[in-house]
Amino acid sequence: MEKTIFHVDVNSAFLSWSAAYRVSVLGETTDLRDxxxxxAGDKDNRQGIILAKSQPAKKFGVQTGEPIxxxxxxxxxxxxxxxxxxxxxxxxRHFTALLRQVxxxxxxxxxxxxxxxxxxxxxxxxxxxxxxxxxRQRIYDELGFTVNIGISSNKLLAKMAGDFEKPNKxxxxxxxxxxxxxxxxxxxxxxxxxxxxxxxxxxLGIDTIGQLAKADPELLRRKLHKPxxxxxxxxxGRYSDTLLPQPEDNKGYGNATTLPADVTDAPxxxxxxxxxxETVGMRMRRDKKSARCVAVxxxxxxxxxxxxxxxxxxxxxxxxxLFRFACRVFDEAWDGETPLRQLGVHVSRLEERGMRQYDLxxxxxxxxxxxxxxxxxxxxxxxxxxxxxxxxxxRFVGADIVLAGGLSKERRxxxxxxx
Numbered sequence: 001m002e003k004t005i006f007h008v009d010v011n012s013a014f015l016s017w018s019a020a021y022r023v024s025v026l027g028e029t030t031d032l033r034d035x036x037x038x039x040a041g042d043k044d045n046r047q048g049i050i051l052a053k054s055q056p057a058k059k060f061g062v063q064t065g066e067p068i069x070x071x072x073x074x075x076x077x078x079x080x081x082x083x084x085x086x087x088x089x090x091x092x093r094h095f096t097a098l099l100r101q102v103x104x105x106x107x108x109x110x111x112x113x114x115x116x117x118x119x120x121x122x123x124x125x126x127x128x129x130x131x132x133x134x135x136r137q138r139i140y141d142e143l144g145f146t147v148n149i150g151i152s153s154n155k156l157l158a159k160m161a162g163d164f165e166k167p168n169k170x171x172x173x174x175x176x177x178x179x180x181x182x183x184x185x186x187x188x189x190x191x192x193x194x195x196x197x198x199x200x201x202x203x204l205g206i207d208t209i210g211q212l213a214k215a216d217p218e219l220l221r222r223k224l225h226k227p228x229x230x231x232x233x234x235x236x237g238r239y240s241d242t243l244l245p246q247p248e249d250n251k252g253y254g255n256a257t258t259l260p261a262d263v264t265d266a267p268x269x270x271x272x273x274x275x276x277x278e279t280v281g282m283r284m285r286r287d288k289k290s291a292r293c294v295a296v297x298x299x300x301x302x303x304x305x306x307x308x309x310x311x312x313x314x315x316x317x318x319x320x321x322l323f324r325f326a327c328r329v330f331d332e333a334w335d336g337e338t339p340l341r342q343l344g345v346h347v348s349r350l351e352e353r354g355m356r357q358y359d360l361x362x363x364x365x366x367x368x369x370x371x372x373x374x375x376x377x378x379x380x381x382x383x384x385x386x387x388x389x390x391x392x393x394x395r396f397v398g399a400d401i402v403l404a405g406g407l408s409k410e411r412r413x414x415x416x417x418x419x
Contacts, residue, residue: 004128006116007150007158008099008135011167013112014039014052017091018081020144036060037079040068041258051083055167088112094143102135113162115155132170140168156239157182159191175237182237183210190234197231200224209235253291255279256344262301263340266331273326274319276345281319282380284347290315291347294325296333299342307344308333315351318372322347 010016018039019032036057038050048068060075072078092111099106102125103116118131125131132149139147146168150161153174160182161173173181188198190209204223206212213235220228233239255276263269273296284291295309308329316322326345334340 002119003153004118004121005152005155005158006103006118006128006132006135007152007155007162008114008116008139009148009150009159009162010095010112011146011148012052012054013091013145014083014088015054015081016052016145017088018084019054020091021084021087022081024144032079032081035079036062036075036077037081038062038071039083040071040080041083091143091145095139098139098142099135102138109159113159115158129170129172136168136170154237154239156191156234157237160189163189178213178237179210183208183213183235185209187212187235190231192234193231197224197227252346252348252350253280253283253289254344254346256297256342258342259340263343266334266336269330269334269340269343270327272343273330273345274323276343277319277322277326280345280347281317281322281376284317285353285376285380288353289350290317290353291322292349292351293347294322294329295346295348296326296329297342297344297346298330298333298340301339301341303341305342306333307346309346311349315349317353317376319376320372 012033015032015037019037022028023031033054034056036054036059038053038057040050041048050062050064050066050068050071053062053064053071057071057075057078060078062071062075062078068080088111092108095112096106096108096114099114099116103118104121105117106114107116108114118125118128121131122128125134128151132151136147136149139145148162148164148166148168149170150158150163151170151172151174152158152161157173157175157178161171164171164173164181185208187193187201187206187209188195190212193201200223201207201212204215204219206215212231215232217229217232220232224231257272257276259272263272292312292315293309294312295307297305297307299305310325310329310332312325322345330343
């Protein structure tokens with residue numbers, strides 16, 4: 001039986017999710033998707049890059065990845081809203097959960113796109129196109145945002161189909177449709193072709209996907225080595241990977257933040273590290289994981305990045321312990337003078353949360369650790385229900401941020417209704 005694979009991609013995900021939340025939960029009357037708008041970091045905080053834009057903004061030439069000032073030059077009336085990563089994770093979970101209700105096998109590719117194996121479901125949903133149209137409408141009705149759905153017999157062609165005309169469309173790209181629909185496209189549109197590879201292909205006289213498909217594979221091997229042959233197979237629609245029904249376990253957790261002003265003293269850095277450990281610890285506890293390795297990354301004002309790490313005697317998911325070790329690693333890594341513009345905390349060597357082996361000479365006793373674990377879990381529950389601002393450590397009294405990389409200001413008020 002020939003496979004039927006869907007690739008489902010949220011249209012302008014960050015902007016769509018922000019718009020849906022603002023309309024359905026905050027009660028705003030203007031939908032960001034209907035006006036020239038974009039999601040972008042704060043220019044004053046040195047994060048002023050366009051992350052997502054609306055279709056009306058796209059018509060002005062606004063592009064993802066460009067600085068805010070340039071986007072404003074193209075579109076002076078552009079409405080800018082800040083990103084809300086907590087909301088996006090929540091919306092992504094609802095999105096993939098709905099897909100799993102419909103498809104026997106779902107493989108999430110990124111926060112806003114996934115493949116669904118719909119092979120053998122014709123008796124339930126009708127033809128693949130009918131099933132895709134029904135799924136597209138259901139996502140909009142239940143979750144409030146639109147998607148593009150690509151249909152084919154393998155993952156590659158389904159993804160390529162999903163990248164055709166947007167938004168809110170269903171497209172097919174079966175092997176027999178490649179010559180008409182795929183091959184005329186520029187070679188840069190082929191999945192996994194970046195600017196460097198595109199330039200090399202142009203030097204070989206290959207400008208379209210069709211030209212790549214008809215090229216001599218031995219020539220591609222000599223000029224581009226093994227990746228060149230892989231691209232030749234892709235241009236011919238050959239892709240044999242099957243869907244992975246379960247996502248791979250996280251190999252680690254991490255969070256980093258670019259600072260409003262350079263950090264030049266240890267106490268200020270410690271407060272940032274604590275806010276990062278809060279979010280990393282919450283994610284670990286949610287997934288019932290502990291970590292044996294803590295790393296701290298630092299980026300200077302001159303964009304030089306370096307990191308340092310340490311291995312722990314016992315795996316932990318305690319915010320306080322993560323913070324203590326992160327500060328120790330930071331002290332070993334930083335020279336105490338170089339201004340820092342970004343800090344990050346990362347943990348690895350994960351273990352399932354279980355019994356902890358205690359040392360008689362440990363800084364934290366077994367009783368103290370268990371008491372702190374209960375406190376962490378209680379704080380997590382309260383923040384999940386009422387927003388991150390419901391509780392804050394004394395270090396953050398008077399501060400604007402409690403969790404670095406956390407929720408938007410609107411969601412810190414305690415409004416946590418899902419999209």
